[in-house]
Amino acid sequence: MTHQIPALEMTGISKRFPGVVALDAVDFQLLQGETHVLFGENGAGKSTLISIMAGAASSDSGTVRLAGRETSLRNVADARRLGVSAVFQEFSLAPTLSVAENVVMGEQPSRAGVVSHRAVRELAHRRLGELGFEIPLDAPVETLTRAEQQMVEIAKAFRSDLKVLILDEPTASLNDTECERLYELVGDLNRRGVGVVYVTHRMGEIRRLADRVTVLRDGRYVTTVPGTTSSEELIRLMTGRVMDQIYPTIPPPTSTVALSAVGLTTRDQAVSDASFEVRKGEIVGFAGLMGSGKSHAARACAGVERLAAGHLELHGRRVTGASVAQSLRNRVVYLPPDRKSEGLLLNRPLRESVSLPWLGRYSWARTLVRRRSEQRDVADVLRMMKLSPPDPDRNAEAYSGGNQQKALLGRALLRECEVLLLDEPTVGVDVGARVSIYQRVADIAEGGAGVVIVSSDLPEVLHLCHRVYVFCQGRITAHLQGDEINEERVLQHMMHWDETEAVG
Amino acid sequence: MTDVVVETKPAAARKRRVNVTGAAARVFARVGALPILLAIAVVVFAMLSPNFLTVDNLQSALRQNAYIAIIVLAQFVVLVAGGFDLSVGSITALVSVASATAMSDRLAAGSSPAEAIVIGLLIGLLVGLGAGAVNAVGIGMLKINPFIMTLATASIFAGLALKVTAGVPVSGLPADFSDVFGYSSWWGVSTPIWIAIAAAVVLWALLRWTRPGRNLYAVGSNPNAARLSGISPGRTMALAYMTSGVLVAVGALLLTARLQTGESNIGADLPLLSIAAAVIGGVSLRGGSGNVLNAVLGAVLLGLVTNGMNLARIESYYEMIVLGVVLAVAVLADRLRGRVAAAINAGRV
Numbered sequence: 010m011t012h013q014i015p016a017l018e019m020t021g022i023s024k025r026f027p028g029v030v031a032l033d034a035v036d037f038q039l040l041q042g043e044t045h046v047l048f049g050e051n052g053a054g055k056s057t058l059i060s061i062m063a064g065a066a067s068s069d070s071g072t073v074r075l076a077g078r079e080t081s082l083r084n085v086a087d088a089r090r091l092g093v094s095a096v097f098q099e100f101s102l103a104p105t106l107s108v109a110e111n112v113v114m115g116e117q118p119s120r121a122g123v124v125s126h127r128a129v130r131e132l133a134h135r136r137l138g139e140l141g142f143e144i145p146l147d148a149p150v151e152t153l154t155r156a157e158q159q160m161v162e163i164a165k166a167f168r169s170d171l172k173v174l175i176l177d178e179p180t181a182s183l184n185d186t187e188c189e190r191l192y193e194l195v196g197d198l199n200r201r202g203v204g205v206v207y208v209t210h211r212m213g214e215i216r217r218l219a220d221r222v223t224v225l226r227d228g229r230y231v232t233t234v235p236g237t238t239s240s241e242e243l244i245r246l247m248t249g250r251v252m253d254q255i256y257p258t259i260p261p262p263t264s265t266v267a268l269s270a271v272g273l274t275t276r277d278q279a280v281s282d283a284s285f286e287v288r289k290g291e292i293v294g295f296a297g298l299m300g301s302g303k304s305h306a307a308r309a310c311a312g313v314e315r316l317a318a319g320h321l322e323l324h325g326r327r328v329t330g331a332s333v334a335q336s337l338r339n340r341v342v343y344l345p346p347d348r349k350s351e352g353l354l355l356n357r358p359l360r361e362s363v364s365l366p367w368l369g370r371y372s373w374a375r376t377l378v379r380r381r382s383e384q385r386d387v388a389d390v391l392r393m394m395k396l397s398p399p400d401p402d403r404n405a406e407a408y409s410g411g412n413q414q415k416a417l418l419g420r421a422l423l424r425e426c427e428v429l430l431l432d433e434p435t436v437g438v439d440v441g442a443r444v445s446i447y448q449r450v451a452d453i454a455e456g457g458a459g460v461v462i463v464s465s466d467l468p469e470v471l472h473l474c475h476r477v478y479v480f481c482q483g484r485i486t487a488h489l490q491g492d493e494i495n496e497e498r499v500l501q502h503m504m505h506w507d508e509t510e511a512v513g
Numbered sequence: 514m515t516d517v518v519v520e521t522k523p524a525a526a527r528k529r530r531v532n533v534t535g536a537a538a539r540v541f542a543r544v545g546a547l548p549i550l551l552a553i554a555v556v557v558f559a560m561l562s563p564n565f566l567t568v569d570n571l572q573s574a575l576r577q578n579a580y581i582a583i584i585v586l587a588q589f590v591v592l593v594a595g596g597f598d599l600s601v602g603s604i605t606a607l608v609s610v611a612s613a614t615a616m617s618d619r620l621a622a623g624s625s626p627a628e629a630i631v632i633g634l635l636i637g638l639l640v641g642l643g644a645g646a647v648n649a650v651g652i653g654m655l656k657i658n659p660f661i662m663t664l665a666t667a668s669i670f671a672g673l674a675l676k677v678t679a680g681v682p683v684s685g686l687p688a689d690f691s692d693v694f695g696y697s698s699w700w701g702v703s704t705p706i707w708i709a710i711a712a713a714v715v716l717w718a719l720l721r722w723t724r725p726g727r728n729l730y731a732v733g734s735n736p737n738a739a740r741l742s743g744i745s746p747g748r749t750m751a752l753a754y755m756t757s758g759v760l761v762a763v764g765a766l767l768l769t770a771r772l773q774t775g776e777s778n779i780g781a782d783l784p785l786l787s788i789a790a791a792v793i794g795g796v797s798l799r800g801g802s803g804n805v806l807n808a809v810l811g812a813v814l815l816g817l818v819t820n821g822m823n824l825a826r827i828e829s830y831y832e833m834i835v836l837g838v839v840l841a842v843a844v845l846a847d848r849l850r851g852r853v854a855a856a857i858n859a860g861r862v
Contacts, residue, residue: 332743337743351737354735355734
């Protein structure tokens, strides 16, 4: 391995944006057939680096060598011709076109300018077959699951002469089975000699996939280490912090029950017969696979999801069937997982996203908005959350993912909550932002709120929560507390519903 | 020492030049393309026709376009909420014939002109509200696509207006009606302009200072986020269409006063004109953004261009072409403004 010519070699890559040095003389080397993880906090320069690799951005200085030959990648088409393809987080699919049409887009087989639909289907069929994807060729892309869309995107990136494949957080929205498929694919590609550049925040993926890991921090190359490097060490390299400093100490909960749910069944049957409780000052985890009902259970508590059966009590008072607005008046707050689709008003000043659920409280007679106090309080919260920049009048879309997530959590700081339900609070958020989010969550719990964390991130659940409910196929399959909370047990109950039911 | 002086001179000169373009860019990013286009239009037409830049002409141009400005406001409200209204023209026609018919009937039945006018105004506003409510139910409650729903109601309302009048203009309105609402003036400014200003100020205040106004922006920007914050997107959308219906009615009444008859065949160009003016005013078709002042300025720009070309005796065919060009240029300029603003934010200018 050591003596082969690298598939891709970048040396001294620098990229300056106005006021910011995004990359400062970064080196990166990708061998044929290896999976090389790029690791770093948001803003460390990973995105810029892969954009340059993929031809989507140009570097100010530095050289790029493909298979030993110095090359300049002027645009994405250039890069693809040379065997370098990228799958970015934002898909570039045409939602209403078929899978086949998307897969061959840009290189439709045609005769005299007339596209032959049969040839399109054949080429797409061949390509998907090579990759072992089973996706209906004629289905419009918009009808596919996110994972299937991801596969189409990969198939699009895939060409027979593929040498380098760049995957930017490809599993961010995949469930575990789908992730497994992707990992297998990456392994396959490696065996065929394709070098894979893999951007991820997930430790599990690094352990599972990485041959080597290159760590970036603040636009600089830190080091390249083997994929077997421990998570603690990687995090230390990435942040200059040790693992213990990521999760705050959580004070013990009180014994007063804040919210209790008995026999909760949602109308869409995503949750059935779930009973749980959250005490004041307690952080409770909802663990489970995607589609296990953990998120729906939390949504049901805040009136987002309609109930078919069961009841909810807040401090002993019946609140079954409360609407979202009523739940907010009861100070039961749900913060959604997807900032862009459900969380923020992207083209509005960030202030409006933060104060959105509380606008009634910032209004005379619930009608006339008291803009000044709204402005002041939101500005305070943004400063408290250490947003950069802490400017409430900047549009929400102008902030990075970590900052957006902090702002969303700011909603819970604007008013004291009785119950705070956080759905995947740290998806796509770098460690720095995580630390401050976790600290705030701990503060909120210490302040007397009952906190529910719905999370697919196991370490988060293991380290933050006093108790954990594990969901599987819409039911609660385990209730773990204290020493019972460990990775094996949670995983076991997440996966094997039948067994646990036999036990129960 | 001398070396240093020689070195710095060109650098300083360069710096100054950069600052001039930088200042221009900053102005552009701050105010947008609209005031600049307005200024260009004024200068061009002032050169083409000596009569353009006179108080009388500008006043009459604004008066003639006051009703359009109000209908642009109506369109603006639904655009902000993330909707679309193709029925503003048909509602205009329906309000015009309904109010005119009511007034001439009352007058014929022996009512006093004042009484007839009040009843006519009320009927007009109610018809506008009712038409808005039909859109509101279809879009807000039944979740029909706004484009389709208002296309349907545009046809329905236009048909109703024709049916009521058999296509014949309704005449016999009280003379006071058009005297007061079409041609009177207060402190030298004609009444339609005052009413347009009042409508704009009220709408501005509602959008800026009230919760329903803020909800409108929230729903237009991201209906899911609004829903999770306890705001009903359907109800908010319905509110937008009802407000829009009333605003259209106000515009339609002014137009009726100006024409002195109730017309069933007016307003065909209003849907496109109002959307164009709003877009020129920087309102996003994706909802959630835009402000009242710019929407009004968009209407004023279109009005001045029409007026200027009339004065310069430019054939009316060219008018359509120029309006199309202005629309395209405004949208392009707005996109450029986004880039310039980003560059300034990033400290590149």
